[in-house]
Amino acid sequence: MISASASCRRRIAFCVVIAAAVAPAGRTLSQEPPPPRLETRNLYGMTGLIDMPSARVQPDAELGVTTSYFGGFMRNTLTFQVLPRVEAAFRYSIIEDFFVGDDLFDRSFDIKVLLSDETRYFPAVAIGLRDFLGTGVYSSEYIVGTKEVLPGLQITGGLGWGRLAGTGNFVNPLGYFSNRFKDRDTRDLGTGNVNIGQFFRGPDMGGFAGVEWRPQFLDGLSLKAEYSTDAYLQEQVNGDFDPKIPFNFGAEYRFNDWFSLGAYAMYGSEVGVRASIGINPTRVTGPRDVEAGPTPMSVRPPIDSRVSAELGPVIERVGPGPATGSDAGFEASLLAGATEGARWAQAPTRLAPGAECPVEEALDVDAELGVVDGVTFLDRSGAPLCSVLLRETGRRYLDGKRTLVGAYDTAWADQPGTRTALADALAQAMDGERVTLRSADIQATRAHVEVENPYFNASPQAIGRTARAMANTLPPSVEDFEITLVEDDLPTTTVLLRRARLEAAVETPDAERTSWVDAEVLSALPVEGSFLPDYEPDRHPEFSWFLSPALPVNLFDPDNPLRADLQLVAGAQLTVARGLSTSASVSKSLINGFDDITRESDSVLPRVRSEFAKYLQQGDPGIDRLTGDYLFKVSPETYGRISVGYLERMFGGVSTEVLWKPSEQDWGLGLELNYVAQRDFDMLFGFQDYDVATGHASVYWDTGWHGMEVQVDAGRYLAGDWGATFGLSRRFANGWEIGGFFTLTDVPFDEYGEGSFDKGIRLTIPFAWGLPYETRSTLDMNIRPLTRDGGARLNVANRLYPIVQEVDRGDLRADWGHFWR
Incomplete structure (x- = not known):
């Protein structure tokens, strides 16, 4: 739905394998990589030939969706170029007649690491694991090299294990070093666990090869031929697939940067097709900055000019x-x-x-x-x-x-009403810059303002426009600009700017760097109690509401892998004081797209998530959320939250949270404690006879390396199990975020059920990326291969870290290029 007891030595071994794959890349980082180009994909959705892999990867951050079909095999793959040398994929496959008349609905994960770049005399070399996490139906490992021998003509050769050793060309040479490599361990097949016991093992090893030609006379065309070592043994035994020859041939055409098609002759007996869509968060999709730019910044005359004007x-x-x-x-x-x-x-x-x-x-x-x-x-x-x-x-x-x-004349600061009039003028000027002034304290040489950024995806753009408005409105004697960003009524970060330094930098080639070097980033004070603001409009009570369509999706049910339901969602929020609010959200199905879900939960754990279908079917209409919330600051670095009510679709109760996150540093600590009860399936006001105390201690770390962020949450989950969730995501300056997570708890894999442990993919797409105007709205998705009960965490709408994570020093620095826009 879009919305662990195992050998420790096996997990350690898997980490060692990945580390060994990545480590050689460090020795080649000094080499200049070739210019990034869009490479062709194979029927598995990964960069490759037709059914075989290659040593090519996509440009950094490339995100692709591929659908392919031949011989009764449909593969739907989501791929992401995690790092310039690391490509990963999640795949959902439908294999017809895999179980003698029954179809197999298979989920799997792939990873490929580029070990070395192509040079004049040597090919690019990559190592990969196919279906290393899943049922193991496609489980295989490979080492592959690719070399361009003539312009547009490249050859590929590789060695494969598992399915890629199906033709058994060679004896596995690793067996000479250890007998354990002679047998392929199948104990983890079908469990959804990491298939450690299979990596590079088995009696045989296959050698595959292929060629790709991109004719110079027709840009976008690719012609391919390959020798495949996948014999499709299981499919031959149970199904009707009958490969005649181990050769495949194909033609592909890339229409543009985001769409390509391919057609193939497969194994002498079948015809295959492939369609791929690719997008890249770093690519600009259309015209930008079509709206009016900021008002030019007024610059005070230099000191000598002022003297000349006087004398x-x-x-x-x-x-x-x-x-x-x-x-x-x-x-x-x-x-x-x-x-x-x-x-x-x-x-x-x-x-x-x-x-x-x-x-x-x-x-x-x-x-x-x-x-x-x-x-x-x-x-x-x-x-x-x-x-x-x-x-x-x-x-x-x-x-x-x-x-x-x-x-500069400072006598104005002592004149009655002058400061208030200036604050009113500043608020009006900031409205014209699409920034909201929350409060202002204007002194003779210093001005402090609290601002909300409801419009710009990059916070420095709101800061820069605020600074312009202050320079254009406030008297010349005001030298220090203190700008505090407010998110969800929480003062988060204060940026101190010197007016003279901004004036010296404006319209200079080095303005971006100079303005950042001169800026000082501090954690905002919780409440400005040392002064009476010259401007602080009485905004409370404040009421807002929305009415919008929604399209929830149910994925990966073997009876129907894709279901969707068009819904109408209405919500409202009443803010009665700063940080104190009550909010509600209700939904109504328009087409009843989930009524045909018939699978019953087989969970032996408390069914905290696995009966989601009953909520979808009986909770129509239903109350998605009805809470009272209080968000506050304890100190400049410490935030707090208290939420009471129907917290999500399945649980209600009390949720409390505290977060320590200084704006000046790239890591933070959090603690969340909850006591909740399970709601009735009709999603109205009743509760079932199940309650639980749950909570987590969290560590958040922005590594500063390629936008990578790490989050670890350890504690007690909704089913009463204890464990930890490990998350890794890559966040881009334009708001894109792509990542994955997995949870290991004290629930044994066999008790957890199919999948063995909770895992999934997180994806955040900013609407501003594809639109010609600015907006902070995003599309957020959590994609889980399975919805089970182990490792299930409460879904709270307003956790603190997402509120503050984009306004610390690291994020402001990454986005500072928008300061003068």
Whole structure:
């Protein structure tokens, strides 16, 4: 549905095999890889020939979906280029008549590691495991090399074990090193466990080969031929498949970067077809930035320009000298604000703007006022015509004008209503930038604002637009900009920016790097209680609602592998105070797409998830969620949550959580405790006679390596079992996230049932990736091969880490390229 007792030595052995495969890649990382290009896929959905693999991989982060069919075998495969050298796949296959009249619905996982790149004289070399986690029907291992011998012409050769040794070309040479490699252990077949006992084992080994030609005269066309070592022995015994020859031939055509088709002559007896769709989170899908850009940032004039505007050109006439006795009619007066004992005068003249400065007349002002250090002359319009420096003491006055920040007028900060008016103007300016001002405290030299980012996928874009609005609205004396991001009413991260540094960086080639280096990232304070904000609109109570269609999907049921149900979902939320809210969501089926689910649960554990079909069928209409929630901060680094009510479709009760996650570091710790009861199947207000205390301690770590993030949750699950969930995901700067997880608990594999342990794939697709405008909405999917009861965790809607994970220092740095957009 989209929504463990085993040998420890076996698990360790599997890790050793993977480590041995990845380790040689480290020695070749210094080599320059070839330019990334889209490679062709085989009928298993992996990069390869036709039925055989190759040593090619896809461009980094390429995500593909492949459907293929021949001879009664349908394979549906989701592949992902996890790292530049690691390709992985999840496959759902339908094999007709595999059990003498009964079809087999098979789930399997593959992985391939590129050990070395192709060079002038040597081929690329890869090692792979096919169906290493699953029933083992397709279980095989291989080492393969691929070399381009002429432009567009490449050859492939490899050695295979398991199914790829079906023709038995050679004796397995590993058997000479250890007798255990002579026999292929089949104890884990059909269990869904990692098939450690099969890796590179068996009496025989097969040698496969193939060729691929991409004609230069027709871009997108690929012609293939291969010698296959898969004899399809089981399918011959139980089904009607009858391979005549071990050769396959095919033609493929790639229409564009995302779609390709292939047709094949298979084993001299069948015709095969393949269709593949490929997308890449790093590729731009269409026109971007079609909306109006940010308002240009106003820059204060440089210090010398401000001095020039006040004093005009400064001319040195050092030395008192005699007065000239001019009758020009000066009415000189001393200026207030001269510093360090300097005396400065101002004298209006009847001279026109641009006239020659009356330098000698400065001596008359000196005589009239009794020793001054400098004089500023004003023309007939009242603008400064020039200034004359008479004594060295006057330089103190000039230097103060050039260097003192206080040269900007700060008297406005003490005027009643001025700060409030500025905050109102700032809120209006930020609305024009699609950023919401939550509160503002404006002082003479510092301004602190809390902002919400409801629109931009990259938080630095909201920060940059906020900084622009502040520079364009606030008086010149405000030098420090403190911008706090607010997510779900939680102040998360504060970014401190220096206005002068931003002004120096704007519209320069190095603006992105300079603005990041000058920014300071801090954990936001829980509550700003040290001041009364100049702007904090009374937003509460605040009410919002939605009404939208939904398309839940039920996958991998052998009776019907794909079911969908069109539903109408309505929801509302009432926020009564900051962080305190109540929310509800109800759904109604429109086509009853799940009514034909007939399989009953055979679980020996408390049936906390395996009876999901009853909720789908009887909970129509049903209350998906009805909770009261309080989200708060205990300290700058510590967040808290309390949720009470019908927490999800199957359970209700109390859920509490605390998260320690400083914004400045890339890891955090969490603790969640829950006490819940199982809801009635009708998903209304009743409960069944099952309750459980559950909870987990969690570790979150953003490795900073290719966007990889690790999450480990250890504790008690809904069925009362104890264990841990291990998750690894790759998150991209544009919001894409792709990852996998598995859970091992104290439930023995045979008691868990089919699949042996919980595992699955997580996928987050940002809508902004495929649209020409910005939005923070995403499509989130959890794909599990099976829904069982072991390792089942509560589905809480507002866990804390997803709220704060995208606004720490590491994520802001990754997205900082959007700051000036």
